[in-house]
Amino acid sequence: MKVGAKNVKRLARQFWRGIREWCGDAAYERYLRSFAARPSITRCTLSAEEFYVEQLNRRYSRPSRCC
């Protein structure tokens, strides 16, 4: 019973993470992690607001929605 509940909890957590990744909620956290993983890069990190705007500008400058 306990194992089952644990599995359900794990699946729910994974599903929630997946939803956050899909809709873009986790994009800034991922960016910060990716930045931290490369200490050789010296430029400043973007703020959440700057990152959001920059990301949108890049995404909507190429075909992102189909017919």
Added chain:
Amino acid sequence: MKRLVRISIWVIVALLGAGALAKIALDRGESLNAIWFVVAALCCYLVAYRLYSAFVAARLLALDDTRATPSERNDDGRDFVPTNKWVLFGHHFAAIAGPGPLVGPTLAAQFGYLPGTLWLIAGAAFAGCVQDFIILFCSIRRDGKSIGQMAREEVSKRSGLIAQLAVLAILVILLGVVALVVVNALKSSPWATFTLAMTIPIALLVGVYLRFVRPGRVLEASLMGVALILFVVVAGQWVADSPSWARVFTLGGVPLAFALIVYAFAASALPVWLLLAPRDYLSAFIKAGAIFALAAGILFVRPHVLMPPLTRFIDGTGPVFAGKIFPFCFITIACGAISGFHSLISSGTTPKMILRESHARFIGYGAMLLESFVGVMAMVAACAMTPGVYFAINSPPSIVGATPDAAAATISGWGFPLTAQTMAGLAKAVGEQTLWNRAGGAPSLAVGMAQIFSNTIGGERLLSIWYHFAIMFEALFILTVLDAGTRVGRFMVQELGSRVWKPLGRTAWMPSILASSAIIVGMWGYFLYQGVVDPLGGINSLWPLFGISNQLLAAVALVVATTILLKMGRSRWIWVTLLPMAWLVIITMTASYQKIFDANPRIGFLALANSLAAQVAAGRIPAAKLMETQRLIFNQRLDAAVTAILALMVIVLIVEALVQWYGILSSRRQALLHESPYVPTQWAEGYSGIAQGDD
């Protein structure tokens, strides 16, 4: 033993699929339960995925999970982002699924349910999925390069140019035709027009929230926006019931066309965070919800398909659009079976986010199967309504007659019984003034969806709410295609302009933004306008043009795929891409020829132009209509010229490809691949891409 069980299960799935297909194809009873369509489609997709995509992955592409993908090598947290395969599947599907798989099958239902359904299933399994999968693979091996860049490097510079021109052509025609679908859905409908108009301030609100209040919190902002949109769907009824407000939101075709043109110009020129992106978020959530609801509704209601398997209109005399089943069924249903536009997505964002090469099969092949399933559901929704009603909604008055009684008599004469009272009652039930002459596919699909939804929840009482929910759902994501497409087109125009004068290429320079936005909006706006004033309903001319340009781009993609496979030494299996490419070239060229030269004025652009010119010369056109007729003649000749240019591009592309292939096969030309060098992956086998600890 386990192997035997596995094989037995797949044999059962295959037999079930074959049985369901046989039932669909051979049933000549009064009506057929829609569940047969679902079973046939799902079983065929499962078998195609298990066998054919596995064959392509292993024999043709030899996917290699020890090789680092672009997202691992170039991970920057922005463009190149290693992403879990389920999440990326969702991204990829949301990007490829537009109005095409809904509208195309709805229009093609005029031939009956059989040809469209078979093409949706077989076309996706053997052509569309293969194209998406292989182009995704090719782009992964080239650091996420676009289809245009790959065509230039792997085939020839001229092919690269053709790919770029095809993208621009498809964009302009696509935007014109989908805008026409929205205009025909909103025409004379205060409820629908109000609902869609209100999505603009809601999107602005969501945009401001995401920019200034809680930057990047897309989920909560979108859920708030979706709740507001559902509220305005209901509130639209109060607007429609109020005589003064109803007058404000009751618009004809031309004012609606201009409103869309102004909207798209604004969305293209305004900062992307303010209007375009929030609308896209709202649209993505509602799209996912509505498609899921439609699938669930079909399974729950299990409606009977009332349209016959084949109608008399396979002979080319169809009222929705003219032309025989071959080639027009295959041109009309593009996106649900194969769509060239998908190659832009498969060589755009997705290859930069994929975690492992083997995921390309699930994402490239699998997402296209799901899109095809959406097409099959649209076909079911369209064919589940009374055929007479379907033809009444989708036929222009120039074909069926200008008055309800005359139109009902014409449609009944075709063998699809209908009375004017039936249409009046249906219009009243869905909260519309009229449902006659609403060509474009959206209103008939909305009626079909509303009938399925209301049989699931709410019954007859909620039919009008469901109808307007369906219209809002279709119009909302068509508008998303419209504004996102206009913005991409603006960038293309700026890039082309920079070759003439450098400052035009500066994407943040306001005069350049305004000028390029005006140019791209002017181009598709012209097609929209000609569609709105077209006496044959516009869809008759523009949808085939869109189909031809879309299939042209698919031919470009398959030429690139074939060339790369030849260079990889896979000539033994080259038929996998060569056969769908040959099929596309045959249907594109046949349709182009017929659209230009056919003697029937309903099919041939030149025949209609010449017939109108003869009427002008004979003095049979009243002076008041002379200008309008001259414009119609010009439009027909313009459409003929555009079709001829597209066909010429196909010919040049094929000649170019044949020269290349002959050179490679005869070893006269070095088979030089432009792949990125092999780098072994550093990721452990179980790494899934889902970040830990971010909940």
